[in-house]
Amino acid sequence: MHNFSAIEIRDKFLKGEISAVSIVESFLNRIATYDKEIGSFLEVFNERALKKAKELDAKLGKGEKLGKLAGITIAIKDNIHVKGEITTCASKFLTNYKAPFDSTAVKLLELEDAIIIGKTNLDEFAMGSSTENSALQVTKNPWDLKCVPGGSSGGSAAAVAARLCSISLGSDTGGSVRQPAAFCGIVGFKPTYGRISRYGLVAYGSSLDQIGPLATNARDAALVMEVLGTHCDKDSTSLPLGSDDYLNQMNSIKGLRIGVPQDFLKNLSEEPKKIFYEALETLKSLGCTIVDIDLNILKYSIATYYILATAEASTNLARFDGVRYGVRSAKAKTLNEVYDLSKEEGYGKEVKRRILLGTYVLSSGYAHAYYKKAQKVRTLIVECYKKAFEMCDLIATPVSPFAAFEIGSIKDPIQMYLEDIYTIPINLAGLPAISIPDGFSKSGKPMGLQLIGPQKGDVRVLAAAYAFEQAKPEFTAIPKL
Amino acid sequence: MANLDKETIKNLTKLCRIDCSEEEQLNLLQDLKKILDYIDQLDEVDTETVEPCYHVLDNVSNVTREDIVGETMPREVFLALAPSHAGGLIKVPPVMK
Numbered sequence: 001m002h003n004f005s006a007i008e009i010r011d012k013f014l015k016g017e018i019s020a021v022s023i024v025e026s027f028l029n030r031i032a033t034y035d036k037e038i039g040s041f042l043e044v045f046n047e048r049a050l051k052k053a054k055e056l057d058a059k060l061g062k063g064e065k066l067g068k069l070a071g072i073t074i075a076i077k078d079n080i081h082v083k084g085e086i087t088t089c090a091s092k093f094l095t096n097y098k099a100p101f102d103s104t105a106v107k108l109l110e111l112e113d114a115i116i117i118g119k120t121n122l123d124e125f126a127m128g129s130s131t132e133n134s135a136l137q138v139t140k141n142p143w144d145l146k147c148v149p150g151g152s153s154g155g156s157a158a159a160v161a162a163r164l165c166s167i168s169l170g171s172d173t174g175g176s177v178r179q180p181a182a183f184c185g186i187v188g189f190k191p192t193y194g195r196i197s198r199y200g201l202v203a204y205g206s207s208l209d210q211i212g213p214l215a216t217n218a219r220d221a222a223l224v225m226e227v228l229g230t231h232c233d234k235d236s237t238s239l240p241l242g243s244d245d246y247l248n249q250m251n252s253i254k255g256l257r258i259g260v261p262q263d264f265l266k267n268l269s270e271e272p273k274k275i276f277y278e279a280l281e282t283l284k285s286l287g288c289t290i291v292d293i294d295l296n297i298l299k300y301s302i303a304t305y306y307i308l309a310t311a312e313a314s315t316n317l318a319r320f321d322g323v324r325y326g327v328r329s330a331k332a333k334t335l336n337e338v339y340d341l342s343k344e345e346g347y348g349k350e351v352k353r354r355i356l357l358g359t360y361v362l363s364s365g366y367a368h369a370y371y372k373k374a375q376k377v378r379t380l381i382v383e384c385y386k387k388a389f390e391m392c393d394l395i396a397t398p399v400s401p402f403a404a405f406e407i408g409s410i411k412d413p414i415q416m417y418l419e420d421i422y423t424i425p426i427n428l429a430g431l432p433a434i435s436i437p438d439g440f441s442k443s444g445k446p447m448g449l450q451l452i453g454p455q456k457g458d459v460r461v462l463a464a465a466y467a468f469e470q471a472k473p474e475f476t477a478i479p480k481l
Numbered sequence: 482m483a484n485l486d487k488e489t490i491k492n493l494t495k496l497c498r499i500d501c502s503e504e505e506q507l508n509l510l511q512d513l514k515k516i517l518d519y520i521d522q523l524d525e526v527d528t529e530t531v532e533p534c535y536h537v538l539d540n541v542s543n544v545t546r547e548d549i550v551g552e553t554m555p556r557e558v559f560l561a562l563a564p565s566h567a568g569g570l571i572k573v574p575p576v577m578k
Contacts, residue, residue, distance in 0.1 A: 100558045193537050207537060236544035303520045314497065321498070324571055328564035335576045340500035347499065353512055356493050360485075360513065363496070370520070375533030377526050382534060413512055414519055430537035455538060 001026040002163035003478070006072045006220040009166060013071030016060070020053035020071045024115060027073045031118070031164045034481050039139045040149070040158035042078050042088060044118040049073070052115045059113075067112030068227055074109055075159045075168040078119040079126055080211065081200040082106050089202050090134035091124045093326045093346030103200020104232045105169060105211050112227050117165050120155030124348045125317065126171055126204045128152050129179060129419050132407060133350045140407070141183060142479040143445055147404040150180030153214065157184040160214050163478055167224060168214045173205045174305055175399075175423025177212035178435035182399035182448025185437045185477060187465065188214045189221045192456050193430030194239040196225075197232030203316040205309035206237070208427040217476060218436065218465040222246035225458060239456075249459045250466045254287030259392030261295035268401060272447060275439035276398045279449045282438075282471050283396065283464075293388040293395065297380050301425040302417055304381065307361045307374035308428075314358030320346065353413065378428050385429045389454040394464055397422045399448035403441040422450060432458040436465045437475035446475075485514050 001009070001023060012018045028046055035041050056070055076082055079089045081099035083106075088094045106116065123133035131139045131154025139154045141147040142162040149158040153170025157180030160168050170177040172190040181188025190212040201211055213224035223246070230243040260280065268276065280290055322328035322342025329341035347355070361370035388395060399422060410416050426433045431452050438449035449468065453461040469476060490510045494501045501509065556569060565572040 097562065100554060100562065233544075233546070239538070297526075300523055300526055303523050306516065307520060307523075322564065323573055324559070325562040326564075333574055334578055335573050336498070337500075338573055339498040343498060344500040349508075352499055352501065352505070353509060353516075355497050355499065356490070356509055357513055357516060359493055359497050360489075360517075363493075372533055373523050373526075373528060375535075376528035376531040377523055378534035378537075379531050380526065380528070382537060414515055417516075428537070 002030060005217050006166035006215065007223060010069065010071050013056075014060070014066065020056040020060075020115065021050065023071050024049045024053040024073060024117070027117060027165055030162070034162055035164060037140065037145060038142055038158050038162055039137050040120055040155040040162065040164060041075065041118045042090070042121050042136060042155065043086065045085070045116060049115050049117045056113055056115070067114070068223065069109060069112040069114035072114050072167060073117040073165040074114045075118050075120045075156060075165045076106060076116060077122050077153050077156045077168070077170045079122060079171060079202040080105060080169060082116055082119065085119065087119070087202065088136060089125045090122045090136050091346060091348070091351070092135045093320050093342070096327055097325055099200075101200065104197035104234060105200065105228050108227050108230075120153070120159055120168060122155055123152035124351050125202070125313070126152040126173055126176055127313070127350050127354050129175070129416055130405075130410070131155065131180070133348055135348050138407065141404045141445075142481060143185060144404065144443070146406050147445065148183065148407050150183035150404060152176040154180045156214050157181050157186060157188065160184070160186050160216060161479060162481060163216070166215070167220055170212055170214050171201055171204075172210050172212045172427065173208045173309060174427050175420045177214060178399050178423050178433060178448070178450060179420065181214055181435040182437070182446065183404040185446030185475070185479070186214055186216055187218055187221050187437070188212060188435045189225070189462065190426065190433050191225065191229060191458050192239070192432045194237050195241075195432070195458060196228045197235040197238050199232055199234040205312040206316060207312060208309055218434070218462055218469050219247060219250065221434070222250065222462045222466070225462065229458065244459060246459055246462055250463045252287070253464045253467045256288045256394060256464065257291050257392040258283050258288045259291050259293035259388050259395040261298070261395070261397065262292050264295045264298055265397065268398065271441055272398050272402060275447050276449065279438040279468070280396065282468060286467050286471055291392045293391060295384055295388060297384045298425045300377055301381060301428055302421060304374045304377045304428060305424045306357070306417060307370050308378065310354045310358030311362045311371050312358070314355045314362065317351070317355055322346070350413070381425055382429045385431060385454070394460060395452040397450050397452070399423060399435045399450040403443070403445035403447050426452055430455055432456075432461045434461050434465045436468055437477070438468070438472070439475060485510060485517060
């Protein structure tokens with residue numbers, strides 16, 4: 001079952017070859033067998049998933065029309081609301097928070113008859129690049145259990161990589177869908193800012209966040225985009241566009257110009273460099289031309305991001321005050337202690353660090369020097385990409401300077417932040433970007449190619465990913481568990 | 482550029498309303514100093530004539546809707562999430578001891 005793509009499973013189900021119950025039982029079995037070791041799920045919806053499966057089987061039996069995602073098992077990152085289920089954001093603060101409404105994303109998935117199979121682990125409040133900041137459990141990389149799955153959507157990536165479900169949703173603020181996808185050898189797509197509704201996604205950096213699909217192949221990711229990529233009137237930053245037909249536009253990429261920022265990539269170490277340049281050769285063999293572009297302003301992206309994202313986070317997380325929801329400190333004897341102690345007890349180190357930094361860069365006397373300055377550099381970054389896309393149709397870079405690292409090996413926060421050098425600028429510019437497997441390190445760990453499109457160029461990015469995948473099927477692989 | 486010291490961290494924790502221990506404050510001071518040193522590189526960028534990026538996409542306008550009651554959430558749903566409630570209201574400890 002787990003060897004089939006989501007689309008294949010759906011088609012087999014619709015043809016009556018396999019029942020939805022057997023699909024769900026098969027994946028639940030895999031979760032029970034392998035997830036004790038991997039730790040990707042925070043919660044598995046055994047009953048809920050089987051209930052939905054039985055409903056789908058009944059509907060099919062009666063000849064009723066079924067949705068585009070019928071029979072497809074989908075895991076949801078635990079910062080995205082599923083009504084009636086706990087949303088922890090992998091934080092001690094929210095271990096008792098039952099979502100009172102569905103996120104738009106989950107609502108749309110269920111309308112198309114997807115089977116929501118559980119909630120996955122993440123870095124606390126999506127702040128991190130390894131899932132090590134989860135306050136609740138450790139997630140291991142299915143390719144090497146000593147290593148991180150990446151972050152912050154590490155649980156989502158590990159679950160799909162280990163084939164514990166067909167598809168998962170993650171969220172991407174600085175690379176949190178693409179980087180774990182690369183570390184786990186699967187496809188991870190971040191749409192243009194505003195393409196997927198953020199309603200029901202717990203906000204981290206509101207001008208940067210986007211929900212994105214993780215899948216074993218590009219067509220499955222494109223199918224999810226057909227369902228999720230549409231206007232939502234509950235999200236005022238949602239693009240005023242309806243759904244796009246992605247699957248019928250996975251055309252040849254012959255003649256496309258691929259921009260490569262050679263100078264910006266000059267510090268890449270030998271192994272990722274070799275894999276990246278081999279991927280470029282594959283793109284050339286598909287009829288693309290490689291164009292050198294100047295993206296040197298991007299060296300300031302990490303500094304820009306850590307001012308803007310933390311500033312926005314400090315505002316977004318102010319709501320977690322222990323008053324209306326979440327875990328209130330049992331020691332609080334005054335109202336101020338409700339705030340001070342609930343946050344002290346509820347937040348992990350990285351979250352505290354980012355909230356304090358964000359508060360500092362917004363504070364009186366410093367806001368101009370930091371926040372406003374970063375906003376101006378952001379404009380330069382947006383313009384830099386616009387200029388580059390005058391000379392090319394897609395931009396290619398590696399997803400990460402290296403493959404998955406060992407759990408516990410990176411302790412310096414700045415070293416961790418520098419990891420995201422290739423993924424962060426994309427969020428600053430609101431561009432669509434995908435991670436697709438393009439090789440393995442000498443130690444057998446997956447690496448990813450990042451393809452970036454101009455704003456609203458989501459279809460082109462997915463089409464290119466599909467073409468690359470078809471040319472290099474050996475990189476779509478399942479880890480030995 | 483950053484004028485970060487123990488006092489600043491103490492004030493920041495007060496602003497954020499997070500009750501950090503002395504040891505935590507010291508660690509945070511070291512971390513934030515390092516991060517702000519790294520961030521200082523933005524001074525190299527000439528942004529004299531650059532507008533701040535208020536929205537990453539072009540042609541955006543404010544979104545409004547009619548002032549008509551739509552979907553509402555019943556009070557019980559909210560209260561079920563509250564750590565403590567009484568008489569249909571959320572209960573908190575006294576403002577002062």
